[in-house]
Amino acid sequence: MYYNGVYHLFYQYNPYGAVWGNIVWAHSVSYDLINWVNLEDAIYPTGPFDANGCWSGSATLLPGGKPAIFYTGSDQKNRQVQNLAMPKNASDPLLREWVKSPHNPLITPPNGTDPNFFRDPTTAWQGEDKVWRLLVGSQIKGRGTVILYKSEDFVSWSRIGTLFNSLAETDMWECPDFYPVSTESRNSLETSELTKHVLKASFNSCDYYVLGNYDTETDRFSVENDFTVSSSGLRYDYGKFYASKSFYDSAKERRILWAWISESDSKSFDIKKGWSGLQSIPRNVLLSKSRKQLVQWPIEEMEKLRAKEVTAQSEDLKVGSVIKVSGITAAQADIEVSFEISDLAKAEIIDHNLVDPQLLCSSKTASVRGKLGPFGLLALASEDLKEQTAIYFHVLKKEEKFVVLMCSDQSRSSLMGNLDKTTYGGFVDIDPRHEKISLRSLIDHSIIESFGGEGKTCITARVYPSLAVGNEARLYVFNNGTVGVKISRFSAWSMKNARIASISKRRKLKTS
Structure with missing residues (x-):
């Protein structure tokens, strides 16, 4: 959240280890979303309502701008209940203490709901009646859903029903999100003809979303599409991007979006290296001009980290070409390229x-020669190309229409074994007859976040090269x-390091 000139990031954290357990809310602050300072843990178990962990939730700014945090507590009975925390001193811009x-608990699992599937409250919002609403992720009768609650005072909450009944058979909807969006940022708080609403749910290790119209009087959400479990559905990101x-x-x-990016190696390896998981680069979110999907783009502040630049214009990429990009730090880079x-x-x-893009990419890897593709980038590559992560396109034709397929091939990303080397894919909603095929990739040692078609399709890769490390990493077109x-x-630009600092020791949990 943004409060009194400061950006606050709260995230799930284990003070005692690199893997899940002993969950608290860690807290970091920033003035630019790039450079961060770690503070004390903000919320940690203190009572019967969160004795077994302080799980995910959301922040809401109340009238007057005072922040409030709703979070899921795992109570002493291992039920998932919803709790409220407020800053001890709202005049402290760092908000270091929470009460x-x-x-x-303010909200407990309703009748008919499994207490193990009731968590992750959203940011609350007020309707025209000044009554607060929020959603809680759940699963009812084996099908994912969100439960809608209302409150006049932010303390006493009553269940209204479900916001949207999906026909898709999914797991529980974790970390739901619900917000207005438009084709222009300044309209994204308004309910107008320019605005649609986004309902996002996390399940099956992916973040899916639907677009629709939200009626503020009836609290009904009329969607234009349903959740689709296959990779042909609407997703924020077709790679490793969740919650x-x-x-x-x-x-x-x-509107800014970011996500948890998990590891692709084993739990034992995470313990050995001492950490697991990271945050994605913050992304600006807008509604596409077609109003059929979202577009995402790295926030403009990322450009502050750009250093040395290399450029090229109007260069032919002949059949079988592999062109080395020299003059930048290939292990830490920002690349923008357009193809015609x-x-x-x-x-x-x-x-x-053939409608599943991931299956198509799995059969059309970077090493499989096609006609119009594969073409794109070989990132985090070794000099001999034994290691490489390919981000590339195929232009295909289906039913008299051209289709642009975007892939991220991790099959050769590392010589190490026991890694998830899935090849990811998504379609890009552009017409190559009239539009250039653009790609932006941000590379940071073991992660590559890629944005195709000016952010219409995004794929995040989590890789662990053993040869293409540091100065040994190479970049090719x-x-x-x-x-x-x-x-x-x-x-292409070399990227400087963000500054990460700590101004205090982390609070230790009581072990009794």
């Missing part, structure tokens, strides 16, 4: 039944198709 409500949370940044009138296709008539025709491709624009 829990004497009324906790995301958005907030409205009033300082710059924008001149001979679309040679696009490979695919069966109209390649074309493994049988048709030439033109690079219409290429810019």
Whole structure:
């Protein structure tokens, strides 16, 4: 959240180990969303309502701007209940101390709900009637859902029902999010003709969303599409990106989204290295001009970290080309590239039944020569290309329409074994007859966040090269198709380090 000139990040943290357990709310602050200072843990078990852990939740700014945190506590009976915490001193811009409500728990699992599937309250919002609403993730009769609650005083809450009844058979909806969005940031708090609402749910290790119209009088959410479990559905990110949370940044009138990125190695390896998991780069979220999906883009502050730049214009990427990019730190870089296709008539025709982009990418890896593709980047690559993570495109034709497929191939990302080396994929909603195929990739040693079609399709890769490490990492532009491709624009920057500091020791939990 943004409060009194400071950005606050709260996140799930284990003070005693690198893997899940002893969960508290850790707390870091920033003035620019790039450089951070770690503070004391903000919320930790203190009572019967959160004796077994302080789990996920959300912050809400009350009238007058005072923040409040709703979070899930695992109580002494191992039930999941919803609790409230407020800052001890709201005039402290760092909000270092939090006090829990004497009324906790404020919301307990309703009848008919498994107490093990009732968690992750959203940011609350007020309707025109000035009554507060919030959602809690759940699962009813084996199907994921969100339960809607109302309150006039932010303390006494009553169940209203469900916001949206999905037909999709999914696991529990974890970390739900619900917010307005428009094609322009400044409209994203308004309920107008320019605005739609986003309902996001995390399940099956992915973050899915639906768009629709929210009726503030009836609290009904009319969706334009349902959740789709396959990778052909709407997702924030088609790679390793989960349990995301958005907030409205009033300082710059924008909606910002970020997520937890888990590891691709084993629990034992996490324990050995002493840490596990990280936050994604903050992303600005808007509604696409087509109003059919979201677009995401790294926040503009990321450009403060850009250092040395290399550029190229109008370069042909011939058949079989692998061009090395020199002059930047390839292990820590920001790359923007655009491709043009001149001979679309040679696009490979695919069966109209092939609708799952991840399956397509799994069969059309970077090493499999196609016609119009694969072409793109080889990131975190070794000099001999034994290690590489490929982010690339295929231009295909299906039912007389051109389809742009974006893939992230991790099959050769490391020589190490026992790693998740899934190949990810998503379709990019652009027309290559009239639009250039653009890619932006942010590379940071073991993570690559990629944005295709100016943010219409995003894929995050979590990789662990053993050869392409530090100064040994290389970056290439390649074309493994049988048709030439033109690079219409290429810019790459070395990226400086963000500054991470601590100004106090972490609070230790009582072990009694």
